[in-house]
Amino acid sequence: MKKxxxxxxxxxxxxxxxVSVFADTLFTLTEIATDTGGSITDGYTISGWNPSFITxxxxxxxxxxxxxxxxxxxxxxxxxxxxxxxxxxxxxxxDGANYTWSQFDExxxxxxxxxxxxxxxxxxxxxxxFESTAxxxxxxxxxxxxxxxxxxxxxxxxxxxxxxxxxxxxxxxADExxxADExxxADExxxADExxxxxxxxPDTGLALAVIPAVMALAAVAVSKKH
Numbered sequence: 001m002k003k004x005x006x007x008x009x010x011x012x013x014x015x016x017x018x019v020s021v022f023a024d025t026l027f028t029l030t031e032i033a034t035d036t037g038g039s040i041t042d043g044y045t046i047s048g049w050n051p052s053f054i055t056x057x058x059x060x061x062x063x064x065x066x067x068x069x070x071x072x073x074x075x076x077x078x079x080x081x082x083x084x085x086x087x088x089x090x091x092x093x094x095d096g097a098n099y100t101w102s103q104f105d106e107x108x109x110x111x112x113x114x115x116x117x118x119x120x121x122x123x124x125x126x127x128x129x130f131e132s133t134a135x136x137x138x139x140x141x142x143x144x145x146x147x148x149x150x151x152x153x154x155x156x157x158x159x160x161x162x163x164x165x166x167x168x169x170x171x172x173x174a175d176e177x178x179x180a181d182e183x184x185x186a187d188e189x190x191x192a193d194e195x196x197x198x199x200x201x202x203p204d205t206g207l208a209l210a211v212i213p214a215v216m217a218l219a220a221v222a223v224s225k226k227h
Contacts, residue, residue, distance in 0.1 A: 024167035027069035033059035043158045050090040050151035069164035075123040076168035083157030087119040091130040094148035098136030108171040120168045
């Protein structure tokens with residue numbers, strides 16, 4: 001019975017661990033969700049100004065999953081790619097015939113073990129910029145509820161994966177090397193008109209101080225004997 005219980009507990013822990021691991025990835029895009037289609041995992045070369053990777057009216061289910069993911073607290077949009085062009089993302093609204101868009105380029109880049117790169121964008125910041133953009137209809141601002149396209153910029157870069165996750169790689173540590181124009185620390189030698197500190201060693205009073213308690217103890221013993 002004890003062995004059976006141990007097996008059940010082990011399985012439960014393994015399942016809980018699996019759920020927590022997969023729960024970090026909220027959305028994964030491996031196929032272009034537009035009329036052109038095509039695999040991303042084989043490498044999709046960015047050509048032109050922010051080509052769409054998701055178009056809502058063509059793939060509404062994919063767009064809905066993407067919107068739910070980027071609205072999750074702590075979510076990051078992670079794009080795995082190769083290339084040297086600066087990455088950015090674009091959200092475009094279906095606000096009448098205007099199709100107003102918002103471009104977001106704040107991100108950091110980390111290298112992967114297989115020689116690729118990952119551009120990490122804060123989803124909340126990208127959404128906030130989009131939803132604070134005035135609608136071209138003249139009424140209010142844009143909303144993710146009216147999303148039309150999600151695009152990626154970076155001419156010539158090759159994209160292999162797009163994810164929305166709460167477990168994105170951390171930003172690389174800042175380079176702590178001092179700037180070239182940063183002067184070294186000033187010499188802390190005393191000023192010319194500042195008198196040097198007196199370095200004459202103080203008299204060694206350790207012995208005298210150590211003797212005082214012994215003398216007092218002897219005196220106390222003598223007094224006690226008299227009484």
